[in-house]
Amino acid sequence: MRESLNRLALITTVFAVAWALPCSAAALWVSYDGYRGPGKGKHIVLVSGDEEYRSEEALPQLGKILARRHGFRCTVLFAIDPGTGGINPDRTDNIPGLEALDSADLMIIATRFRNLPNEQMKHIHDYVQSGRPIIGLRTATHAFNFPEDSTSEYRRYGWRSKSWDGGFGRQVLGETWVSHHGHHAVQSTRGLIVPSMKDHPILRGCDDIWGPTDVYTVTLPLPGDSQPLVMGQVLTGMKPDDPPVTGEYVRKTRNGEQRKTPNDPMMPVAWIKSYKGDTGKTSRIFTTTMGAATDIESEGVRRMIVNAVYWGLGMEDHIPPRTDVELVGTYNPTFFGFGKFRTGLKPADFEMEE
Numbered sequence: 001m002r003e004s005l006n007r008l009a010l011i012t013t014v015f016a017v018a019w020a021l022p023c024s025a026a027a028l029w030v031s032y033d034g035y036r037g038p039g040k041g042k043h044i045v046l047v048s049g050d051e052e053y054r055s056e057e058a059l060p061q062l063g064k065i066l067a068r069r070h071g072f073r074c075t076v077l078f079a080i081d082p083g084t085g086g087i088n089p090d091r092t093d094n095i096p097g098l099e100a101l102d103s104a105d106l107m108i109i110a111t112r113f114r115n116l117p118n119e120q121m122k123h124i125h126d127y128v129q130s131g132r133p134i135i136g137l138r139t140a141t142h143a144f145n146f147p148e149d150s151t152s153e154y155r156r157y158g159w160r161s162k163s164w165d166g167g168f169g170r171q172v173l174g175e176t177w178v179s180h181h182g183h184h185a186v187q188s189t190r191g192l193i194v195p196s197m198k199d200h201p202i203l204r205g206c207d208d209i210w211g212p213t214d215v216y217t218v219t220l221p222l223p224g225d226s227q228p229l230v231m232g233q234v235l236t237g238m239k240p241d242d243p244p245v246t247g248e249y250v251r252k253t254r255n256g257e258q259r260k261t262p263n264d265p266m267m268p269v270a271w272i273k274s275y276k277g278d279t280g281k282t283s284r285i286f287t288t289t290m291g292a293a294t295d296i297e298s299e300g301v302r303r304m305i306v307n308a309v310y311w312g313l314g315m316e317d318h319i320p321p322r323t324d325v326e327l328v329g330t331y332n333p334t335f336f337g338f339g340k341f342r343t344g345l346k347p348a349d350f351e352m353e354e
Contacts, residue, residue: 027085027346027347027348028078028080028085028096028097028347029075029076029077029078029096029097029100029347030060030063030075030076030347030348030350030351031073031074031075031076032063032064032066032067032068032073032074032075032076032352033067033073034067034070034071034072034073034074035067035068035069035071036071037069037070037071037072038070038071038310038315038318039066039070039071039072039073039309039315040071040072041071041073042071042072042073042105042106042313043072043073043074043075043100043103043104043105043106044063044066044072044073044074044075044104044105044106044107044108044309045074045075045077045100045101045104045106045107045108046059046060046062046063046074046075046076046077046107046108046109046110047059047077047095047098047107047108047109047110047111047124048076048077048078048079048089048110048111049077049078049079049089049092049095049110049111049112049114050089050110050111050112050113050138050139051089051090051092051112051113051338051339051341052112052139052336052337052338053110053112053138053139053213053291053292053293053336054089054292054293054294054333054334054336054340054341055089055110055111055112055137055138055139055291055292055293056078056079056087056089056341056345057293057333057334057342058110058137058291058292058293058295058296058333059076059108059110060076060350061293061296061327061328061331061333062108062296062302062305062306063075063076064328064329064352064353065302065306065325065326065327065328066306066309067352068328068352069306069324069325069326069328070306070309070324072309075097075100075104076347076350077095077096077097077098077100078095078096078347079091079092079094079095079114080094080095080096080347081094082094085346086343086344086345086346087341087345087346087347088341089341090341092113092114092115092116092145093114093115093116093117094116094117094120095111095114095116095120096120098120098123098124099123100123101123101124101126101127102123102126102127104127104132105132105133105313106132106133106134106135106309106312106313107127107132107133107134107135108134108135108137108305108309109134109135109136109137109140109143110136110137110138110139110140110291111139111140111143111144112138112139112140112142112143113139113142113143113144113145113159114143114144114145115144115145115146115147115150115152116144116154117152118152118153118154121144121152121153121154121157122153122154124154124157125154125157128168128172128275128277128283129277129278129279130277130279130281130283131276131277131279131280131281131282131283132283133283133284133285133286133312133313134172134173134275134283134284134285134286134312135285135286135287135305135308135309135312136169136172136173136285136286136287136288137288137290137291137305138213138288138289138290138291138292138295139177140169140173140287141159141169141170141173141174141175141176141177141216141287141289142159142169142176142177143157143159143168143169144157144158144159144167144168145158145159145160146158146161159176159177160176170223171275172275172283172285173273173285173287174218174222174223174224174226174271174273174285174287175218175219175222175223175287177216178216178217178218178219179216179217180214180215180216180217181214181215181216181217181232181234181260181262181267182214182215182232182234182235182245182262183214183234183251184214185214185238185336185337186214186237186238187214187215187234187235187236187237187238187245187262188210188211188212188213188214188235188237188238188239188240188242189210189211189212189213189214189215189232189233189234189235189269189290190209190210190232190233190235190240190244191206191209191210191211191230191231191232191233191269191270191290191300191301191304192209192230192231192232192233192266193206193209193229193230194228194229194230194231197227197228197229200229200272201307201310201311201316201319202229202270202272202286202304202307202308202311203229203230203304203307204307204319204320204321204322204323205303205307205320205321205322205323206300206303206304206307207300208240208298208299208300209230209290209298209300209301209304210240210298210300210301211290211291211292211294211295211298211301212238212292212294212295212335212336213289213290213292213294213295213336214234215232215233215234215262215266215267215269215289216232216267216269216289217267218267218268218289220265220267222268222271222273223273224273224274225273225274226271226272226273227271227272227273228268228270228271229268229270229271229272230268230269230270230271230288230304231266231267231268231269232266232267232268232269232289232290233263233266234262234263234266240298244263245262245263246263247261248260248261249261249262267289269288269289269290270286270287270288270289270290270304271286271287271288272284272285272286272287272311273285273287284311284312284314285312286308286311286312288301288304288305288308291305292333292336293333293334293336294333294335294336296331296333297331297333299325302325302327303322303323303325306323306325307319307323310323328352328353329352329353330353
């Protein structure tokens, strides 16, 4: 009897371990199976991880739209506290599940100042150099931050890299962090389509691009073959119908007063370019300095990003006159700011609503 009980206990333990391992791993990210649509059979990996703009809320909503409305299979990754398994954007050193990039068809990245270990960065590096398409949102221009004394194999990806000027942001996406051009959390952004690019497939149906985040400064002209699609008009306030800032104004900063003329010239807030990786293959790149969770409430911003997915994959012939970007489920994003993320969230909280 004792032998039978021991054998039963052993079998139970083996099955419990076998069951727990994949479940515990899968609990660190969320996946959405593709429904019907042109994206069926394509896999998109969305990488969140920023302390300020709530990418942990924005990217699950984008993933749901891409899966349910367009058929793409989507995997959303998060900054995870390894002690609790919960989402903690302030943890800059841990994004589990990046191996999903090994088989991804497209990466959407919205990280900020991450300092990831080599075993995680390797998957990002291999993807970036593979020639597959990349979409960078908001703080992806300064996605990585490796200290000067870092021994990481991938420290050149850091936003202040000297060996690879401007790191991942400038070299791959087209710009690194420079400064705020509009007044942060005071002035919002109206996206104005560049007239010569109005027929570009990414801009199809994008007749109302607005977001409460401010315009970022970029170095003009943007490098290489970068082509601005949308310029950021700085508005006087935080509502879409606020008028644009005119003339010169005085902005108080930590270093004293600054005189600014933010709409002369305007800064690009969305552009396309290419990147030729170490493999010799060339990626299609779309970057927008919009894309915070609150920006995703704007139908025009969502449509621009979803259209960019199709364009990145060479599927622009599938972009209709007005792409379906209806929100999936309840979406009440947290307003941006440091220390304002919703505590206690786990990836399972972002499962697809039925």
